[in-house]
Amino acid sequence: MKQPTILDVAERAGVSKSLVSLVMREPERVSDTSREAVLQAAQELGYRPNAVARSLVQRRTRVIGVVLSDLHNPFFADVADGIEEAAVQRGYRAMLSSGFLAPKRERIAIETMLELRVDGLIMLGSMMKVAKIERMADALPITLLGRHTRSKALDSVGVDDSAGARQAVDHLVSLGHEKIVHIHAGTAAGAPRRRSGYEKAMRRHDLQPRLVKGAFTESGGAAAMREILDGGDIPTAVFAPNDFAALGAMETIDAAGLDIPADISLVGYDDLALAALPRISLTTIGQPRADLGRQAVRLVLECLDAGRTTARHIVIPPTLVVRSTTAPPRS
Amino acid sequence: MKQPTILDVAERAGVSKSLVSLVMREPERVSDTSREAVLQAAQELGYRPNAVARSLVQRRTRVIGVVLSDLHNPFFADVADGIEEAAVQRGYRAMLSSGFLAPKRERIAIETMLELRVDGLIMLGSMMKVAKIERMADALPITLLGRHTRSKALDSVGVDDSAGARQAVDHLVSLGHEKIVHIHAGTAAGAPRRRSGYEKAMRRHDLQPRLVKGAFTESGGAAAMREILDGGDIPTAVFAPNDFAALGAMETIDAAGLDIPADISLVGYDDLALAALPRISLTTIGQPRADLGRQAVRLVLECLDAGRTTARHIVIPPTLVVRSTTAPPRS
């Protein structure tokens, strides 16, 4: 039951514990005979280095903590994948903690990560106040992902939501649309920029922005769409704040007996996998998700390995993905 | 930069390190004055217990490792959520590691977990040979999730796929169907039991089983469905091996100009979130996903805290979720 330690291996191989340690870390610096003896002894005993002890003495764990708000959201899953891949590739491991939709659970998750002494922290879709996060940042490098900030203490990597919104509007205008409504998601992460990007783009085309309050959820999108249809002046195109909301809007439009895209064109945001399903086939704004994760890891490791101390902020442009929910307006 | 230790706190509070340690663990056993002094000193210094050091001396980490094959699969995300919730509730943390579709990366992920000395391991959708896993099981308790085994050394918690398949068939038969084809997914995890459950249920109803080879993917389902339609003798109902395959089948049926459910009824398996989307609205077999995760944690903790040593195998029954892709056959 008890696992063998470096001392057991040393005894069996007839060398000192220090030499065993060296074999594990830099085998080339040890003579052939000693190396063989140690490796064989380790093999026979089923020795496995204890990363806990190593972390204690080295005062670092080579673990990057990832705190994310919701595993169900495929967006986060993709980003997490990018993080894990990049971390492993550079000799680190990623430790995920999920499932807080409550801010309180988020605090606990972060606190746990800090107690475990992760070397760096990546926060995904966090709702926490930047000032609060900054207060932790003297203990370790922290990168905010999918969120913008000008913080001097925190790194960030996000998508240019304003540009994404502009691409959506430009696409619809180029198809001939003029009455384009935006369902906005209030102050939720990323929503304000999508909204202002929409407004700016509309004005650049000399069109009147029209906003309806919704949310980042299916039901939020459905409710907003109902409000739009009930409002009388029905637009020829709707730009939803994300794919879930677009899905909700789609349901409402379907239920009203209207056709997409003939009666109403619809654009989402995120390019979730389900947006590509033939029965959905949603035109949307795609984000380089795995790349976001990789960039975040890069930022953290720059602080860790290269010793960077000034904050960096990376913004990645999104791309328009045209599918079947957009077409020129009728007549 | 350097984080304060228990010694710094002790000095500031004018007590011994042991007392500080005690305050952190069992505050009620310390006098009011000492406790206050220690807590205040800790607060002022921004002290945070070092879980690495604690793990070393206690020889346990209170971390449960979760190795899963694919974060993108919403099924795994739900299960992982259940795991995390149950773990936190009982004073443990869950550490997720994902993203191996290659067996080699799976080995590495597990090895890493073992080096980090996680207290228990839950393996989700693993492809590894049971014998190989068993060899690791003397170091810590391991639970196989979503996979059946009779192992004496490994726990497992799975869903009764055979019963699920029977429910699908019974449902279709009760609607009046007789020509029911099953798209099977070969030897992929869970597929054989779904298939044999289907065959047994068909025979119990004196119906002729009919199998077509597909896969657990959208494209696999689409291809199998094409084969069925091209085969001439078109069935009135199709039972897919999972929701993705059902989705593929659905696309093929749509493309052929046939109606679901009027021409062909369709049943999936898994009850993914997307199966509930109005445009999909797939009848399917639901699995208690979060519950699977919780049960797995319970099994691991039984070994850890209660000292159980004999393997246990839990089988949870699935439930039929009727939506709009099934109806009585035409005529």
Add this chain to the structure above:
DNA sequence: CAGCTTCTCTGGAACGTTCCAAGCGTGCGT
């Protein structure tokens, strides 16, 4: 007031590594 228990607190050992200074041969140049 002696002897006990109870409460509170303490110092040292232990956990399994890494790191460092130093020891020991051995071979080489002079």
Add this chain to the structure above:
DNA sequence: ACGCACGCTTGGAACGTTCCAGAGAAGCTG
């Protein structure tokens, strides 16, 4: 033959906790 550098190896200290035996003080009992 001497000094020196080099390759290989070693023991002890350190990392930041928890655990344990036990020290004092205080309170209780008869």
